[in-house]
Amino acid sequence: MRYYPLLLDLHHKNCLVVGAGTVGTRKIRTLLKASPKHLLVLDTAPFSTKLTRLAARHPELVLENRTFSANDLDQKHLVFACTSNRTLNAAIARGCQQRNILCNIIDDPQAGDVVLPSIIQRGDLLVTVSTSGKSPALCRTLRQELDCRFGEEYEILLDLLGRIRQAMLPLGQDSDDNAECFRSLVNSSLLAAIREKDTDEIRTILARLLPKELHPSIGALTHDLFPSL
Template sequence: MRYYPLLLDLHGTHCLIVGFGKVGQRKLATLLKANPAQVTVLDTFSIEEVKDADMLQLLNNPFVTYSQRSFEASDVAGKTLVFASTGSRTVNKQVSDACAAHNILCNVIDDPSSGTFTVPAHIEKGDLLITLSTGGASPALSRKIKKELEKQVGDKYAPVVTLMGRIRPLILELANDTEQNTTVFRNLVSSDIATAIQKKDQIAAESILRSILPETLHSNIGALLHELI
């Protein structure tokens, strides 16, 4: 395994995208979902010449700063993530070299091995995020597997993730021992709660939660299932 599997919290960080073609646009659209404080985009086109509505919407995002100029090594200073997504291998290498000199994580679209991370294919269903990677060997295979997983997973587990996000802090507030909490969480995800929610079966869902949750939390069941069924 070449790459270490990792999900980053980019809230409050500054990132850089060098090159804003179709790939750069996809990188930015995904990056903005992670709520960075600022994303700087560098390219040589004039924003006044842009006719594509989706492209303009990305560039006009309040968290995006566009600069019409060529890349300079100093641009990577203070950045958490950098994407080298130009059509020039020479420029992309300049970006990756500058990042390497400052120990900054860098993704290079035309030569993943010269960067420090790749962006995995992913499936996003509410708060559920599934990522997969072939280590840069075959993005096409990643896309194929992604389509297969999307069909298999569907929308079944997204509301369960929301439910577990509501339950977890309540369980932890009870200050029970870790083994007891683990048993509750495992019983919940092993139950038929996902099916009950998917079928909009309020009675079954409430029954499952009452059978698994500590009695002190039974009064919360209605709120836990709010808008999930």
């Protein structure tokens, strides 16, 4: 296994994207979802209207119409080389390696440290698929299959489990007891009840599996799971 899988918190990180074409724009949009501290984007061509509008809504996004300079790597934590110039992309890769900066190189993935997986997102649930850069086509196919597999019910289930976790912490129960409770919830018919939007069944399951101390809170835990109902 060449690549070590991880999820990276960018809230206090500075990022750089060189090249704002179709691929670069996709990287920019995904990066903004992770709320980096600062995102600098460089391109010698005029920026698209979509990107300028995006920058107007995101103060952390800075667009500069100019060529790349080695100094642009200063204080950066993650860099994407997305230009159509292989020589420039290779130079960015070398600069990042010299400074120990994580980088993704669009036309030569193995020249960088990072390959990006396909992502299926349901709220805080992230499912990622990677072929280590060997077959983007297979990655897309697998992503499409998983996208059908994981519906919005998984987002709602995870949200509910998060609420339950916060409610259970003050009880001071043994960690093994908590773990067993969550295993029971995950292995129950709770997901199916959420898929069917059956709030009565959801509350019945919770009353059966949650500690008695939380029974008075079941209504509060579930009252807004389905805002449209």
